[in-house]
């Protein structure tokens with residue numbers, strides 16, 4: 001289709017690139033491009049712009065909001081073959097399609113680690129992590145991807161290759177493929193420290209905030225919460241649990257934490273253990289839920305941590321209508337509440353999702369902490385952000401992409417001065 005650029009339009013390829021890991025949305029593209037260099041990305045962008053056809057960037061396709069699902073009759077550009085990276089002096093320079101887990105393994109062997117790594121590390125790309133501004137298990141200490149970006153090389157829909165630096169580069173963190181195609185990224189990583197991971201099995205979830213406040217001064221690198229069901233799936237214990245990780249920031253910290261853990265276990269009457277494969281169990285949790293019910297809606301809502309008890313009470317009220325399983329990065333307020341359902345429960349499930357989002361907005365939280373908006377949350381963002389912010393986002397989009405070529409249908413639309421956030425091209429399959 002374009003001289004020298006790999007391209008496929010066979011049915012099996014179109015099928016694979018028609019959906020992401022959410023599996024809620026499915027649109028077959030017209031074809032899929034696999035560039036091997038920034039110059040090839042530019043050729044593809046120019047090709048689409050000159051014909052006025054849409055182009056959806058894709059990394060590992062591990063997104064959970066339909067963000068990499070193309071528009072009907074549009075093309076997909078998969079960055080997966082641009083996967084070269086190098087590492088020097090604590091800085092990684094990587095093409096967008098490198099699998100983040102490959103980078104992690106390489107830098108681990110040199111004593112470094114990716115600070116803001118998602119649980120999908122082994123099947124997501126660094127370009128996707130930037131585009132989604134991924135966060136993860138260690139965000140309580142290390143923040144999100146945007147905190148580490150030094151520069152990005154971007155192919156803009158106006159047909160230019162530009163390298164953005166510092167603050168300018170960070171505008172592409174969380175841009176979800178609507179502003180430009182990230183071709184390569186330069187970012188900082190951190191020294192890997194010794195770690196200790198405790199799993200606490202609580203006698204009551206009411207203790208969580210107090211425990212959080214006691215351990216907060218030790219700068220935990222993870223503070224995860226699992227509700228009774230997820231705790232049962234991960235550890236075989238039907239009680240709320242916490243996973244706390246600490247790094248050896250100074251000599252003696254592990255002994256201090258251990259002695260505090262012993263004291264608190266007496267006063268709060270909890271059990272605790274060091275379980276060697278805790279993180280593997282935690283990372284398997286999301287995929288393992290499919291054994292519980294055939295379908296799930298996996299949310300990533302953000303709550304003010306101080307309102308965790310109210311959140312639990314609210315989830316209890318939802319559980320009377322449908323099964324809900326929650327776990328997540330409580331240290332930064334991000335909770336994955338999974339609405340689980342089987343045949344005949346779909347309508348209730350989507351009503352519950354709406355109810356959940358209304359509640360989240362009412363307590364000053366956010367409907368997405370790390371998965372992004374994609375198609376999935378488009379119709380809900382206005383409720384959280386308000387008309388002015390939505391208008392601002394769509395204005396930025398028009399500035400970067402006046403022809404609306406890149407990943408269309410993922411931005412709230414503005415027409416005749418009104419904001420319309422529901423794009424009819426992407427109804428749920």
Ligand SMILES: Cc1cc2nc3c(=O)[nH]c(=O)nc-3n(C[C@H](O)[C@H](O)[C@H](O)COP(=O)(O)OP(=O)(O)OC[C@H]3O[C@@H](n4cnc5c(N)ncnc54)[C@H](O)[C@@H]3O)c2cc1C
Pocket residue numbers: 020021056057058059060061062063064066067068079096097117118119120123124125126127128129130131132133134135136137176177178180181182183286287370371374407
């Ligand atoms: C089991 C599981 C666990 C997960 N855990 C986490 C977690 O802990 N934290 C977290 O934040 N997320 C998590 N996710 C969600 C997802 O993995 C992340 O959002 C990830 O960063 C997406 O990367 P990707 O390469 O797969 O991107 P894709 O899914 O391919 O794309 C995601 C978005 O980025 C855009 N995009 C991709 N590449 C580019 C590029 N080069 N230029 C411009 N735009 C681009 C796409 O158009 C799309 O809008 C999880 C998903 C799964 C399935």
